[in-house]
Amino acid sequence: MGFLGQVGAWLSNPSRWQGVDGIPNRVGEHLFLSGLAVGIAILIALPLGVLLGHTGRGGFAAINVANMGRALPSMALLAFALPLAFSLGLGLGFWPTLLAMIPLAVPPILTNSFVAVREVDRDVLEAARGMGFREWHVLSEVELPLAAPLIIVGVRNAAVAVVATATLGALVAGGGLGRYIIDGLALQEYERLVVGAILVALLAVAVELAFGIVERLAVSTGARADSAQRDAPETASPR
Amino acid sequence: MTPGEPLIRWDWIVRNLDVIGQRVGEHLVLTGLAVGIGFVISFVLSIWIARKPRLYALVTWITGILYTIPSLALFALLIPVTGLSLLTAEIGLVGYTLLILIRNIVGGIRSVPADVREAAIGMGYTERQLLWRVELPLALSVIIAGVRVATVTTIGLTTVTALIGQGGLGYFILEGIQRFFSTPLIVGATLSVLLAVLVDAALVLLQRQLTPWARATS
Amino acid sequence: MADRSPGHDALLTTGGRGATVELRDVSKQFGPAVKGTAGAVNNLSIEVPPGEICVLVGPSGCGKTTTLKMVNRLVEPTSGQVLIDGQDVQRIEVTALRRRIGYVIQQTGLFPHQTIGRNVATVPRLLGWPEERIRARVDELLRLIGLEPERVRDRYPSQLSGGERQRVGVARAMAAEPPVMLMDEPFGAVDPIVRERLQNEFLRLHRRLGTTVLLVTHDIDEAIKMGTRVAVMQQGGHLAQYAPPAELLTHPASEFVADFVGADRGLKRLSLMTVDDVELGRAATARLGEPVGAARARAGTASWILLLDADGRPEGWLSVGQLREDREITSELADPSSPIFTHETTLREAISRLLATAVQTGVVVDENGRYEGTLSLETVGAALRASAAESTNGAAVPSGAEPATERAQ
Numbered sequence: 001m002g003f004l005g006q007v008g009a010w011l012s013n014p015s016r017w018q019g020v021d022g023i024p025n026r027v028g029e030h031l032f033l034s035g036l037a038v039g040i041a042i043l044i045a046l047p048l049g050v051l052l053g054h055t056g057r058g059g060f061a062a063i064n065v066a067n068m069g070r071a072l073p074s075m076a077l078l079a080f081a082l083p084l085a086f087s088l089g090l091g092l093g094f095w096p097t098l099l100a101m102i103p104l105a106v107p108p109i110l111t112n113s114f115v116a117v118r119e120v121d122r123d124v125l126e127a128a129r130g131m132g133f134r135e136w137h138v139l140s141e142v143e144l145p146l147a148a149p150l151i152i153v154g155v156r157n158a159a160v161a162v163v164a165t166a167t168l169g170a171l172v173a174g175g176g177l178g179r180y181i182i183d184g185l186a187l188q189e190y191e192r193l194v195v196g197a198i199l200v201a202l203l204a205v206a207v208e209l210a211f212g213i214v215e216r217l218a219v220s221t222g223a224r225a226d227s228a229q230r231d232a233p234e235t236a237s238p239r
Numbered sequence: 240m241t242p243g244e245p246l247i248r249w250d251w252i253v254r255n256l257d258v259i260g261q262r263v264g265e266h267l268v269l270t271g272l273a274v275g276i277g278f279v280i281s282f283v284l285s286i287w288i289a290r291k292p293r294l295y296a297l298v299t300w301i302t303g304i305l306y307t308i309p310s311l312a313l314f315a316l317l318i319p320v321t322g323l324s325l326l327t328a329e330i331g332l333v334g335y336t337l338l339i340l341i342r343n344i345v346g347g348i349r350s351v352p353a354d355v356r357e358a359a360i361g362m363g364y365t366e367r368q369l370l371w372r373v374e375l376p377l378a379l380s381v382i383i384a385g386v387r388v389a390t391v392t393t394i395g396l397t398t399v400t401a402l403i404g405q406g407g408l409g410y411f412i413l414e415g416i417q418r419f420f421s422t423p424l425i426v427g428a429t430l431s432v433l434l435a436v437l438v439d440a441a442l443v444l445l446q447r448q449l450t451p452w453a454r455a456t457s
Numbered sequence: 458m459a460d461r462s463p464g465h466d467a468l469l470t471t472g473g474r475g476a477t478v479e480l481r482d483v484s485k486q487f488g489p490a491v492k493g494t495a496g497a498v499n500n501l502s503i504e505v506p507p508g509e510i511c512v513l514v515g516p517s518g519c520g521k522t523t524t525l526k527m528v529n530r531l532v533e534p535t536s537g538q539v540l541i542d543g544q545d546v547q548r549i550e551v552t553a554l555r556r557r558i559g560y561v562i563q564q565t566g567l568f569p570h571q572t573i574g575r576n577v578a579t580v581p582r583l584l585g586w587p588e589e590r591i592r593a594r595v596d597e598l599l600r601l602i603g604l605e606p607e608r609v610r611d612r613y614p615s616q617l618s619g620g621e622r623q624r625v626g627v628a629r630a631m632a633a634e635p636p637v638m639l640m641d642e643p644f645g646a647v648d649p650i651v652r653e654r655l656q657n658e659f660l661r662l663h664r665r666l667g668t669t670v671l672l673v674t675h676d677i678d679e680a681i682k683m684g685t686r687v688a689v690m691q692q693g694g695h696l697a698q699y700a701p702p703a704e705l706l707t708h709p710a711s712e713f714v715a716d717f718v719g720a721d722r723g724l725k726r727l728s729l730m731t732v733d734d735v736e737l738g739r740a741a742t743a744r745l746g747e748p749v750g751a752a753r754a755r756a757g758t759a760s761w762i763l764l765l766d767a768d769g770r771p772e773g774w775l776s777v778g779q780l781r782e783d784r785e786i787t788s789e790l791a792d793p794s795s796p797i798f799t800h801e802t803t804l805r806e807a808i809s810r811l812l813a814t815a816v817q818t819g820v821v822v823d824e825n826g827r828y829e830g831t832l833s834l835e836t837v838g839a840a841l842r843a844s845a846a847e848s849t850n851g852a853a854v855p856s857g858a859e860p861a862t863e864r865a866q
Contacts, residue, residue: 003319073395073435076428079412083246083421164309168399171416181315185402190319197315201308208307237392238306238335358566361529361639362580362629363555376570452570455613 003190010191021179023199030176030203033169034162037098041105041158046151049110053117053147054139062114069107074165074239077104082172097169097176104165104239105158112154116147149215156211163204164239177203248422255423263430265406269397270438273329274390277336284337285344286370295345302338310335310399318403328400335396336389343385347378380453383446387439394435398427408434475507475669476542476636478528483537485523485694496523498694500537505686507636508667512684514674515717520694521673525639528671529558541637556580559630559638559668563645565622567614573599573625574610580633598628603658620651627659631666640672644679656682677718681706681725689714703729723841728805732798732821735840737830740818745772745788749780763820764791769827771797771820795820798832808837 010016016023052058077100085096120143128142170178180196183189252259288294305313313331321327351374359373375382401409408427415424447454485498495518505511513521526532528539530551539546546554567576574595581591596606602624614622623644630638643659644652660683663670674680680687681702689697689705691713698710706722706729709715718725740763743752756762756777764772764786773791780790796810796819811819811834818833 073398073428073431075398075401075409075412076395076431079415079424079428082416082424160307164312167309167311171402171413178311181311184315185318193315194319197312200312201316204307204309204312205304237388238396239309352564352566352569354562354564354566355568356566357531358560358562358626359568361531361555361558361560361562361566363552363583365552368583373568373570377568379570450570452613452615455616 007191007194011195026175026177026179027199027203030163030166033094033097033176034159034166037101037162038105038155038159040102041109042155045106045109046113049113050117050144053114054143056118059114059118062111065107065110069104072103074100074104074168078168078172092173093169094174096172097166097174101162101165105162108157108161109154113147113151116150117143120146148218152211152215152218156208159207159211160204161237161239163207167200246421247425251422252426259426259430262406262408262410263434266394266397266408266431266434269328269332269400269405269407270390270393273332273393274336274386276329277333277340277389278386280333281337281340281344285341285348289345289348298341299338302341305334306338310396311402314399314403323404325405327403328405332393332396332400336393339389339392340385343381344378347381348374350381351377380446380450383442383449387442390442391435391439394431394438398431474636475667477507478505478637478669478671479540480524481538481540483524483527483534483539485520485527485532486535496520498523501694501696503688503696503699505669505671507669509685510663510670510672510683512672512674512680512687513690514677514680514687515690516692517675519690519692521690522641523694525641525671525673528637528639529555529560556583556633557635559635561626561630561638561640561643563642565626567622567625569614572611572613573617576614576625577629577632579629584633594632598632601662602628619647620655623647623655636669638668638670640670642674643672645674678725681728689717724805727808727837727841728803730804730840731800732802732804732807732832733800735804735832735836737821738818738833738836740831742828743775743786745786747786749782749784749786752786753777753780763828764788765828771822771828797822799824804837804840807832808834
């Protein structure tokens with residue numbers, strides 16, 4: 001029986017599909033943790049980025065935060081989050097992983113929403129103000145729709161990075177698909193290892209593709225044509 | 240991380256200076272190897288596909304998917320084939336450098352102003368002379384920008400290779416997690432960030448040295 | 458232009474002789490047999506004798522740039538031949554051909570990563586000249602285009618002004634003493650004042666070098682000023698007329714050409730005529746320090762006298778009515794507002810300066826600045842009428858041709 005056969009046999013065992021260590025539960029844990037982290041990051045970064053972009057202030061800081069985010073290895077974030085979670089009495093597993101992922105997800109959303117809003121054509125804004133738009137309407141009816149594509153790209157980059165890093169949560173006794181990889185390594189059980197790896201890889205690629213679809217659906221045709229002229233947006237770093 | 244234990248125990252650091260030095264060295268070698276090999280592959284590939292938009296789209300699509308795969312998953316997928324080896328680590332690390340490097344090398348070559356290309360061809364440069372004397376020198380700052388991103392990214396990812404037994408600063412992070420001991424955790428994390436910042440700064444200096452015309456403004 | 462030491466002339470003239478450029482029935486179609494696409498060229502035949510400046514002019518999309526690029530084979534013709542000194546360019550290895558042809562483009566195409574010296578040295582380097590000769594040639598060229606080698610040699614293009622960059626572009630094209638130069642809107646990217654200066658400098662340079670030049674422009678004024686021959690092209694890559702500028706203005710071959718050169722072509726002709734082409738007037742003159750009485754006697758009925766200094770250079774006009782008998786003539790009394798012309802001043806410039814200074818008469822001086830005669834609006838007006846009469850006599854334009862409203866770009 002080849003290796004693929006072994007993997008197939010491993011997968012066909014019904015116990016793989018139920019209970020705490022079953023695939024559905026692990027996928028669920030992975031997505032819940034990632035979704036929560038990205039959600040919190042959006043709440044922090046989006047208003048801040050849009051505000052900075054609208055006022056045109058703090059650009060230097062916003063860009064630098066993003067570059068620092070790139071230089072911070074996921075392992076290092078996890079390393080910093082673990083003692084922090086411990087000192088806050090939050091224990092192992094879920095909380096340190098979540099704490100590690102928020103600073104990972106904030107920079108791409110912050111930078112992209114800042115850049116997206118700031119780069120809206122000045123003439124368009126002037127025209128809007130000239131027609132009597134209030135600042136709030138300038139923001140909600142002109143800047144945000146035009147900035148949407150780039151903001152979605154920022155959220156996508158954050159989500160892909162978070163899904164990848166959630167895997168490392170298993171190192172600090174977290175759940176999610178990383179469990180299969182870490183346990184597979186520890187037990188030298190390659191079927192488990194490879195199934196975990198494939199699922200994580202598929203999940204990351206699926207998240208990336210899903211955001212592509214969201215972008216297509218959510219963004220007006222005019223804004224998309226406009227975004228095509230911009231430089232290719234930064235991709236998230238591999239994690 | 241036992242209650243009452245200080246976050247950093249300096250005596251541990253002093254006692255382990257030689258190991259720390261060794262891990263930094265390993266980290267640099269793993270990173271250097273990955274970026275070096277990645278650059279050679281990307282360079283050859285980029286020159287081949289720079290003027291072939293379809294092929295370029297295909298290559299960036301493939302390397303883009305590779306780029307999306309979480310590092311731990313990629314290493315895990317390779318382990319049944321190449322084992323817990325340096326080769327496994329480097330295949331993964333090299334793979335992650337490709338997208339950024341190819342995008343920047345091709346982008347740099349394409350960003351050479353049309354009038355400069357036209358003048359060069361009009362004065363009788365051959366294709367090869369155009370590439371080596373005009374396009375690549377002018378693409379240099381974009382290329383080095385790519386090398387910077389690739390290097391910083393690789394330094395971060397190299398912390399993960401400790402999981403497949405290839406040393407580097409990730410070793411301290413793992414040790415800290417496994418022994419519940421915050422000092423190596425923080426030493427490993429801090430040094431990897433520091434290393435990224437220092438190497439990045441060094442590359443900025445290199446870029447300034449190599450592109451004197453970019454600094455010259457009247 | 459900066460002064461040159463006499464030694465440079467010898468170097469310049471060695472390879473500077475122009476070649477004959479001949480386009481024989483040249484056509485270029487882009488895409489499968491699509492006629493009339495922008496940039497196409499249709500059965501074009503032009504012969505440019507050695508040392509002439511042939512300007513290709515026409516509206517955008519008329520194929521003038523395509524035509525130019527077929528000479529150095531940046532564009533290969535669909536049919537027809539391009540010959541340089543009788544040799545078919547198709548038979549010359551393409552890089553070797555291009556290294557023998559100077560090429561200047563609007564955006565200069567200077568290499569941003571190389572110093573000015575290195576930029577100018579491009580083609581000599583490609584040709585493998587010895588370092589020593591290249592260095593001498595670079596400095597010579599920089600001086601020739603009016604830049605101090607010591608100041609600019611080691612700078613980068615971004616450190617020069619737009620006009621200086623254009624000059625360097627021309628110097629780079631001339632570096633290997635090519636017998637032919639192709640210039641694509643070479644003065645298009647600079648402001649009008651700099652453009653005028655660059656045009657004049659280039660004309661002066663060209664008189665010394667005798668290179669054959671093909672120059673593309675969409676500006677009819679530039680064509681008339683720069684060209685010894687002008688090829689007017691129209692949409693679809695057809696040659697509308699190929700003639701010296703004066704003939705173009707007096708005998709436009711078609712309504713298209715007449716429209717293109719503009720309804721003011723009589724006025725444009727004035728830019729082809731200089732002070733030398735009209736008969737100068739005479740004014741009563743007085744010398745500095747002369748008694749007023751003598752000067753008055755010479756003035757006769759005239760109310761103005763031209764005051765000259767000891768060397769015969771004009772100081773200004775004296776109003777006869779204001780001269781006091783008991784005084785000597787001093788330069789404070791003279792009104793210097795009258796414009797000064799040389800023999801090279803075009804009548805167009807003369808008339809515009811006369812109108813601008815609100816005086817009737819300008820003073821013409823020789824190369825040493827000494828008074829020669831006067832030029833009045835009436836003199837220029839007479840020349841204009843003569844030119845207009847000549848133009849209507851010989852023109853093949855239906856009378857009542859609409860004034861040109863559609864101009865290139």
